[in-house]
Amino acid sequence: MNLRRLIPIFDISVSNWALEARLLRWLTLIWLFAGLIMLFSASYPVADVRQNDGLYYFKRQLLWVLVSLIGFNIIVNLPLQKILGLSHWFLLLFLALIFVTLIPGLGRKAFDAARWIAIGPIPIQPSELIKPFLVLQSARLFGQWERISWRVRLAWLGIFGLVLLGIL
Incomplete structure (x- = not known):
C-alpha cells in the first residue's frame, strides 16, 4: 500500500477527482485548520490553568485530526x-x-x-x-x-x- 495515499496533502490520486470534489476537499482542510487555530486561541489560557500545559487541548485535537485524516483517506479510496x-x-x-x-x-x-x-x-x-x-x-x-x-x-x-x- 502506498503510504502517501493516507496523507491528504500528498495523495496524488486526488488529481483524478472532479473539480468540485477537489474544491470541497480543500475547503474542508482549510475549515479544519481554521478550527484548530480557534481552538488554540480559545483554550490556551484554560489549559494552562487546568492542565499546566497551554497546548493540552490543542495537542489532543491535533492527534484526533491526524487519525481522522488518515481514516478519511482510507474511506475515500475504498x-x-x-x-x-x-x-x-x-x-x-x-x-x-x-x-x-x-x-x-x-x-x-x-x-x-x-x-x-x-x-x-x-x-x-x-x-x-x-x-x-x-x-x-x-x-x-x-x-x-x-x-x-x-x-x-x-x-x-x-x-x-x-x-x-x-x-x-
Whole structure:
C-alpha cells in the first residue's frame, strides 16, 4: 500500500477527482485548520490553568485530526459499492449504540442528556457517527425504491424512524 495515499496533502490520486470534489476537499482542510487555530486561541489560557500545559487541548485535537485524516483517506479510496454494502450494518450498530446510551450507567450525560458512551478510554457520540451511514443507506434504499417490496420499504422506514427517535 502506498503510504502517501493516507496523507491528504500528498495523495496524488486526488488529481483524478472532479473539480468540485477537489474544491470541497480543500475547503474542508482549510475549515479544519481554521478550527484548530480557534481552538488554540480559545483554550490556551484554560489549559494552562487546568492542565499546566497551554497546548493540552490543542495537542489532543491535533492527534484526533491526524487519525481522522488518515481514516478519511482510507474511506475515500475504498470502492463506493463496498461502502454501500456495509452501510446497513454500521447503521444498525450505531442505532443499537444510540439506545445503549439511554441505559443508566452506560450512557454518559452531557447537559442533562445521555448522548455519549465510553468504549474503552474513548467517549463516542453514536448519534453523530450514524449520520453518514444514514445518508448512504438512504441513497442505497431510495435508489432501488421501485424494485424492492413493500415489506422491505416499511422495515427500513421503521429503522429510519427509530434512528430519529433515538436521536431525539
